[in-house]
Amino acid sequence: MVERQYYFDANALFKYYQDENGDLKIRRLVSNSQKPILVSSLTLLECFNVVMRCRRKNIFKSRRVLRIFKQLKKDARFNTTNRPFQIIPICEEVFSVAQNILFHQARTFQIGTYDALHLAIFQKLSLEPSPILVTSDQSMQNVCKQLSIPFYDPEKE
Amino acid sequence: MERKYKLLIVDDDQDILTEYENHLVKQGFIVEVAHDGTEGLEKLRHDSEFDIALVDFKMPDMNGVDMIHQAYNGGVEADMIIWSEPEEYSKYDAIAAMKLGVNDWFEKSRLDMPKFFQRVKEVAEGVPLAEMAKMLSLIPKEELKW
Numbered sequence: 001m002v003e004r005q006y007y008f009d010a011n012a013l014f015k016y017y018q019d020e021n022g023d024l025k026i027r028r029l030v031s032n033s034q035k036p037i038l039v040s041s042l043t044l045l046e047c048f049n050v051v052m053r054c055r056r057k058n059i060f061k062s063r064r065v066l067r068i069f070k071q072l073k074k075d076a077r078f079n080t081t082n083r084p085f086q087i088i089p090i091c092e093e094v095f096s097v098a099q100n101i102l103f104h105q106a107r108t109f110q111i112g113t114y115d116a117l118h119l120a121i122f123q124k125l126s127l128e129p130s131p132i133l134v135t136s137d138q139s140m141q142n143v144c145k146q147l148s149i150p151f152y153d154p155e156k157e
Numbered sequence: 158m159e160r161k162y163k164l165l166i167v168d169d170d171q172d173i174l175t176e177y178e179n180h181l182v183k184q185g186f187i188v189e190v191a192h193d194g195t196e197g198l199e200k201l202r203h204d205s206e207f208d209i210a211l212v213d214f215k216m217p218d219m220n221g222v223d224m225i226h227q228a229y230n231g232g233v234e235a236d237m238i239i240w241s242e243p244e245e246y247s248k249y250d251a252i253a254a255m256k257l258g259v260n261d262w263f264e265k266s267r268l269d270m271p272k273f274f275q276r277v278k279e280v281a282e283g284v285p286l287a288e289m290a291k292m293l294s295l296i297p298k299e300e301l302k303w
């Protein structure tokens with residue numbers, strides 16, 4: 001039986017590194033998965049953005065920022081076989097798909113640019129069996145239901 | 158998924174390559190070897206999966222510090238450990254290595270094997286998960302808006 005892969009949004013990826021609600025389920029998922037967990041460059045960019053906000057507010061010094069960045073980059077690669085996270089390339093088409101998702105869903109659900117992009121990246125994955133989107137964002141989950149996207153919330157159950 | 162670390166040994170001594178390749182494979186590493194600096198550079202540039210390279214300082218085509226300098230200039234992100242015989246290098250070489258961000262320097266004839274393997278593992282692993290969690294715990298909740 002072919003194992004289903006998981007796609008992490010930024011919040012899910014952060015839970016792997018940070019002790020917060022759902023972290024143990026996320027870590028278990030990563031260590032039990034036979035294949036790398038899928039993330040996109042956007043996922044990493046969002047994490048870098050949070051870290052840099054903290055640098056700006058002097059919560060982190062540069063040395064610490066560099067260590068965090070280095071580790072995030074070390075754990076995720078394109079076309080990897082031995083890293084916990086595999087980066088999915090973002091194709092041009094993703095932006096029009098995201099635009100379409102925003103147009104149809106954002107009038108009902110509180111989703112933003114990044115959410116729409118994650119959903120679009122996920123929709124453009126052509127993997128069999130279909131992967132599972134991991135997110136704890138309630139609005140994202142509502143849109144997933146609308147778009148028939150399988151999802152998993154590590155903060156629940 | 159079991160995380161396996163990929164390591165490159167760069168050394169012009171075939172006996173060392175064979176011996177340490179065997180040791181490090183037993184320690185759970187995926188190991189490749191290169192016989193000089195040129196081959197080492199080639200392998201590092203073409204495979205971004207290397208976590209760490211163990212580089213001999215004295216090689217016929219270039220020294221280990223020069224090889225690492227070229228590797229980092231070419232965008233290689235692997236961590237590096239240099240090893241050498243005590244008489245082969247000066248303090249200026251060690252300072253140059255330090256400035257490049259080389260993680261450690263060992264002397265082959267004075268190698269404490271368990272400590273050496275432990276250090277190689279530490280460097281390959283990077284920041285342990287517990288330390289990452291400790292650092293990231295400093296982020297206030299309100300900053301975690303996605």
